[in-house]
Amino acid sequence: MSYEERLQHVSVLGAAGKMGSGILLLTAVEMADLSLKPENRGKAYVLNAIDVSDEALAGVMKYLKAQVLKLAEKKMVGLRKVYAHRADLIDNDEIIDQYIFDVISLVRTTTRLESAYDSFMIFEAIKEDPEMKIGIFSKISLNNPHKPWFFTNTSSIPITKLDEGAGLNGRIIGFHFYNPPAVQKLVEIIKAEHTLSEVEAFAQQYAKNLRKVVVPSHDKAGFIGNGHFMRDILHAAAEVDKLSNEFSFVEAVYALNKISQDYLVRPMGIFQLVDYVGVDVCSFIMSVMNPYLENEDLHCHLLDNLLEQGIKGGQYSDGSQKDGILKYEKGRPVAIYDPGTKTYVSIGDFQSKVDGKLGSMPVPPTWKNVVGSKSKDEILQVYFNGLKQTSGLGAELARTYANRSCAIGQQLISSGVAMNENDVNTVLLTGFFHAYGPINDYLK
């Protein structure tokens, strides 16, 4: 079965979720583009959007329509050629409307898993629950006569475990998008022990057609992205504990969030990133990864404690940030949750006190100014040289944080998760939008 034939009947599981809807969009567009080739006219293309809630699926269709509109506007130059044979479509807006219709009409929303029994390939982006995934994969595999291929978006569960659990005999691969899939350039591809070579070849082709940057990761829980991110959280949480003599909880969280954003020149602070992903999601990913790790306990009391009090973070369906460890106004943190009093404390109440204690620091370049700059490397080297020579609590915390981030990266290589330094850096640069990779010489 060719690449194009396999993409004639596809199902996305968890299609109404944040990741699933993005995967649905990218796959729908890829399928529509295939269906519009002259040689494929008249062939049927079917994309099942499967999820548990009809309401959520209705929202997905609105999302698809809005996103395909934007995309069509961007690729109008090419679309005029695609529809050159249609004498009735003259103005750009007529072609755009037709393209949206052609993409959307491939998609069938449904809450019935049985729809996947006819598909040649299955994208999965459901809850990070190994047993649930195995159960669903087994069911589809047993009932689907086409021996479908499974592309799982898991960010933490070893693929080999899913393969063996569901009895797929290598018809599975980890195809891990970053959030949001339509925007983030990175895809981690993770082969299970027995992943079929043709499945991998398809995955590479699919990623290429989607213009993604591919980083291969070994089949170890958490892979590269979460392998770094989860340990980064643990470091920050441990530093918050250590600062308890000096600072209250909210003050320490503020300090670490500021250090990790401003002084490490990252797009957001570590606790804001946890809120972005979801406190519950982070905690869950740790619990999924933990059983597979040797000599390491991936477990964060700080997150568990907050979760017990109902602090979850995450995003609203329009993509705006829910309150979590931090409270947000217009997307900016304005207060921090205090588990002691169970209230948010305004950052303004303690900001100057904490900043004072952190001491003077070299003025960091902003992430926004660095990330697209041609002289990025020079700017960062000048800044980190200054940081090296600065004494005081803030500078010390920043250096320790950067060194730990580097060590986590190296650990991912030595433990066999990543192939090399470049892959680790690529994941952090493209999947997390960092301005520089964690493995670097700036502080040496």
Added chain:
Amino acid sequence: MIAGYNTLSMGTGRKEFNPKKERPGLEEYIREAGQGTLAKIGGAENVDECVIGNFMASRFNRQANLAAFFPYVDEGLRYKPAIRVEGACATGGLALMSGIKSVLAETAEVVLVIGVEVQNTVKAIYCADYLAGAGWFKNRKNGHAYFFPGQFSDRAGSYFEKYGREKTRQALARWFRNAIENARLCPTAQEFHNTVHDLEGQAKMEPNGKSFVDHLNIFDCSKVSDGASAIAIVSQEGLKRCGIPVSQAIEVKGWGQVEEDITKPPADPTELSTTKQAVKNALAYAGITRDQIGTAEIHDCFSIAGLMCIEAIGFAEKGKGADFILEGNTSRTGRVPINTTGGLIGWGHPTGGTGVHQAVTILEQLTGMAGDAQVEITADQPYGLTVNMGGDDKSLVSIVYKKAE
């Protein structure tokens, strides 16, 4: 002509511009420009007739019957004759011609002329559809997504092939630099806030046919603009009625108003032959040579159109336009300063308003009222020239002016 007024040219480049926020509409631009000129000529009671030029409000703003906005500009214009004219991007020039002819026919002593377009109501990709109306609709289907950039990209491709690409692209980059540097001197210009240091370097960006067109980049293109300009066309009697000193007026010395068949492709894509004819007519009518022109406002909807227009006027021979530009002749201190407030690339291109804006700029330059953008007008080159083009060298208005005496 007297009492010119320009609104801001609003769109990308202006700090005030935010595509997500509500902005003034068509009627606000009409009113601001109209009131601007009325205030200078002693009010609406001095006006006999009105002309409004607009290209495509029917699509950009879903509005027609624009002449009926004159009483909205000022109640004193109620029940006075008014007309709306259209000729694609030459609309403004045609509006002026309509006013000039009323004065010459002695049906009016004072004609208020407004040119307006409000285009930022849609994204550029839809704007391209609307502006494609300036071409033959039967060519739209096989045209480029960005129809007119596609047309002039094809012309640029032919020109590169015939006369060499490298030097021509350098000249186009210089054209951009001159446009922006001039716009920085004019507070109403769309590129007034531009602070880019290496303008020529920026303009040398390689064209990318996959996302735009093959031979031009975005810096070769005029702006998508919201704006309006107004001016009063008066007889000698009208000038007295308005109470404006002769020193603040310019005289129309001649014009060329010509049309070419919209259904025909250009015989030679490296030449603007209709433009050539219009300028020839205008100079002959005025009885002057091109060497007597001290400044010109020409229709650089694309940088390559600016270059070809220079050759059409005869400032440079065919194929030598790039040298003429690179030698500095068109800069504000050159032999004949061109587009002294930025032209369509730097000041902006509110399509139906552009022809009127050109007249306002010439009025300001020849009467010494151009402020920071003022260039030197010498006694042996006292004339101003405008070239306003509609479509791909189809509807042309070229006018020769001189300071009134």
